[in-house]
Amino acid sequence: MTTEAPGAAGKTTTEDTPLLEVRDLHVTYRQxxxxxxxxxxxxxxLAPGDTLGIAGESGCGKSTMALSLLRLQDRGARVEGEVLFRGENLLTTAWSRLRAVRWAGASVVFQGAMSALNPVRTVLDQIVEPIVLHDKVRVSEAERRATELLDSVGIPARRVRGYPHEFSGGQRQRVMIAMALACRPDLIIADEPTTALDVMVQAQILELLAESVRESRIAVMMITHDLSLLAHTCDRLAVMYAGRIVELGPSRQVLQAPEHPYTRALSRAFPTIGDPASRRAPAGLAGDPPRPSRTSVGCDFADRCPDVLPVCRTGEMQLWPAGPGRSAACVRALPDQGGTP
Known part of the structure; x- marks a missing residue:
């Protein structure tokens, strides 16, 4: 029997409805x-309670893809496909409806914390405002909740009325994370959320997100270059290359037994604790990613791939099944090429 629950901004959904479905998403710039x-x-x-990590080199499309989900991409970008949030296509919905989904339904931890905050408003006011607008509570209640959130990310109550310029980069990043949690969203999109944080605070923030996943069943999509962080915090991992997902599956399986050569190269580029050889000479990847403006046939990774086959340069690549819950855009993952049946 299917039970019903209120979705973002009062939308009624069922447990059978995925929280987020992204279908054939394309983002194109004019240059x-x-x-x-x-x-x-x-x-x-993504289902409620899911955690998905997004990895890949700079310029592979991670941030562009994430921002386009809530139509936050740069002006002039053309976005095509479907982004279904609780069954509603956010790419075609009215702006008034989209504003209701943002914050209360889905929120973003932006990468540029140094410039993402309003310099003429206190950090407390910037968190109070969305709580008052979306949750319709008194300012005093919103201030209490905002103060508790800031305290949970390591900003003491005596500093909440400070302005952004009075905080370090790492502290501003903590404010951004508190702001993303302010309206108790169903989905958090975190773009490099712990880059500017020291190790102790990073562990505190990750535990806070994990607690939100456990208790509130929120879904988290986390973008970072730190593969070990994704393996530790995310159930699934999507590896992007040249604007496409080239491998998708359980995080530890993807990193420990990658099916795509690009994923293998990424995992080998990080030194292994306790292994002096990998620490002193971590593996790398020769060459550069293809230019986004190029037109190519076959696999985008073929020119850098150590295991390239003739079919890689001519065949159409797609995500093929590569084991239980896994997929990879590599012909070597296919059974007739020696991959997983």
């Missing part, structure tokens, strides 16, 4: 009179 594809045919699904 010098030419189309430059930044995201090309991305598909994935």
């Amino acid at each position: 010098g009179g030419n189309d430059v594809p930044a995201v090309r045919g991305v598909d994935f699904t």
